[in-house]
Amino acid sequence: MPAPAEVASSPPTPVAPDPLYLFEGVEVFGIRNLPREELLRLLGMPTPGSRFNLEAGEFTPYLLQSKQLLLAALPLLFCRYSMVTYPPTHTFRVTVDLVEPGDAWRMRFAPAPTGTVEDPDGLIAAWRAYQQVYWELRREGAVSESARGGCQALSCYGGFAHPQLAPLEGPFIEGVPRNTEALVRVLREDRDDAKRMTAAILLSYVRSREELVRHLLPFVHDPYEGVRNEVLRLLGTAQQGQTKVLLPLEPVLEALWFPLSTDRNKAAWALVRIVESEGAARRTRIVNQAGDVLVEMAGMRQAIDREPARKVLALLAGRDLGEDVGAWRDWVDRTRTAPASH
Secondary structure (H helix, E strand, O other), X not given: OOOOOOOOXXXXXXXXXXXEEEEEEEEEEOOOOOOHHHHHHHHOOOOOOOEEEOOXXXXXXXXXXXXXXXXXXXXXXXXXXXXXXXXXXXXXXXXXXXXXXXXXXXXXXXXXXOEOOOOHHHHHHHHHHHHHHHHHHHHHOOOOOOOEOOOOOOOOEOOOOOOOOHHHOHHHHXXXXXXXHHHHHHHHHEOOHHXXXXXXXXXXXXXXXXHHHHHHHHHOOOOOHHHHHXXXXXXXXXXXXXXXXXXXHHHHHHHHOOOOHHHHHHHHHHHHHHHHHHOOOOHHHHHHHHHHHHHHHHOOOOHHHHHHHHHHHHHHHOOOOOOOHHHHHHHHHHHOOOOOOO
16 A cells, blocks of 8 residues: 655744734823823723724824823823733733923933934944834734844844844844944934934944943933933843942933833833842932832833832832732832932
8 A cells, every 4th residue: 555645734824913902091100290080081092991903003093182182181291192012912001101390300301412423334224124124024923023032132122033034133243343432423413313213222232231331321311212212221131130230320210200101111120120239228219219100100000110110119128018009108108218309
């Protein structure tokens, strides 16, 4: 009896990410004097539990209408709606970040650069080309929505593990150490926000953590939130797992009060890494200056804010007081030795 013919197996067809996400709700950060209940009533968001096709922009009209109503009713110095998606659960939440009158100290940023700096060795253009290929693969489902690592930089999102991406990393491995000062000049002088943000990302290919910290610290106060996000993210990564503290505490505590979620959650993770390295040695200083903002973050439903704040507080307290924000507020009030100063 002849043997059965072998059937060649074909690789599985990539599955594009599901565009339907479940809305989990909205919360507001930065209320210090305005009536919270009135503000929440003004938001007029859909009922939590509704599903939206985010790729088709089905949720965007709700964001635009809500912001228009809020700004018409209240004299805010700053108002930004941020939508955070969680791919593993296909859920999303909205955070409204605001700055009230009298709180302009929360937005002490450097003046915007006005120059134009040449792209060193075409590194910025090469990174943009890599990103274009990466996002095309993401849309096709060929790389995971939660892909991390897979690069020779200190930190990277997406990585180069896919065969179409692997050949694209070489210019950064060799080119960034050779052009570090030029990339710092882009950060310092170029008026193109996206170009400055890419320069910050590329600096993760420098040779040492100490060097990375030295180059990035001046840009914690960059006027563009994308630059601040990358700078604070990389500073926290540079500190992670180190036995000595590489970051000065003051700019990290200042950034916790910045107006955006992307500012404070990256600053909070950087603070986690500092406290992991040195313990609670500067507990009183941290609680005095940032106890209020850490407690507010710890009470949020948005995980990107809640998790690092709770971790900092637990490390400082030497125990985890759980999800009861009142317990954390009582501990902060008992621990602080002076009112918060800004």
